[in-house]
Amino acid sequence: MKNGVDRNRATFTPWFWSYRWAARIEAVIVACVFAGVVFIMGFLFQMPGPLVVHVDDDVREPIKGARVRCTSPDGQTSYAGLTDVFGEAKWPGLAKGPWKCDVTPPDRYHAGTTTGYAVVVSRHPAMWTTAIERPGRLSVQVVRPEGAPRAKVAVRAVCGNETWEARAGLLDGRALLFVPHGVPCRVGLVRPELPGYGPSTQRTLSCETEPCSEQLSAGVGQEASAVLKPSLQQWLAVRPPPEPDKPSDH
Incomplete structure (x- = not known):
């Protein structure tokens, strides 16, 4: 002390630097935590992307x-x-x-x-x-004969080795077929092979007994149209059987 002023500055000793066992244990824990953080960060940087x-x-x-x-x-x-x-x-x-x-x-x-x-x-x-590339589309209008019962008749497109079958609408009689673009196709009414739509395993049409279209094709993403007008006998020949009524809960 000089002139009433203490020249010895106060010093701070970290708890970790003391020689107590508790301090040593805490120092080890802190070091492990930092090492774990560094390891995790390195692991994250090396993780493969999706x-x-x-x-x-x-x-x-x-x-x-x-x-x-x-x-x-x-x-x-x-x-x-x-x-x-x-x-x-x-x-x-x-x-x-x-x-x-x-x-x-x-x-x-x-x-x-x-x-x-x-x-x-x-x-x-x-x-x-x-x-x-998008496929071509064939929009087919099936004209129901007068007096014939309504039905979702099957329409099939045959384009070489490729086929597509779909059902005409019960009310509007329209069917949309997806076909390979730029390939000549013929469309006709058939007995249904599929319950809905998709490629058919049968690559033939019965144009002698059922109505068929002339050859037509559609480009990438384009749409062509055709109209099929079956007679009453032709309609009844390809008409699928009516679907059974769903059982009631009572």
Whole structure:
């Protein structure tokens, strides 16, 4: 002390630096916590990003329901799924490296499987985008004969080796068929093979006994139309049996 002033400044000794056992234990715990945080941050930085496969058409509209299968770089593991309303199928946390992905569009596109690759890396998503051309559309109007009972008759398009079958509307008699674009097709009434719509296994039409259209085709995303006018006998020949009444709850 000089002139009434204490020249010795107060010092601060951290609790961790003391030689007490409790302080040593706390120091070890703090060091472990910091080491754990550093390890977790390093692990997060090394985590692989998600694998995303995006499927859209030629006008960049997403395609829902496309079948996607991706195979790991070593070929030992594969994942399969369907694209959602955004046209995407995704899988997080996959092994790093080039993944092979196969995309099969819905049946109405009449297109084969497309193959591509996406490389999974750390943190960033691996994305592969493929585009499928839209099919052609055939709008068919079936004219119900006067006095004939209403029915959802089946209409089939035969386009070489490709087919599509659908049911005409009960009230408006319209059927929409999806066909491969640019391929000549014929449309006719048939006995139903499918309960709804889709590709048919039968690639023939009975044009000798049932009404058929002339050859017609539609381009990518385009629509062509046809009208079928069956006679009463032809209508009754292809008319599906009436659906049974649903059992009541009582």
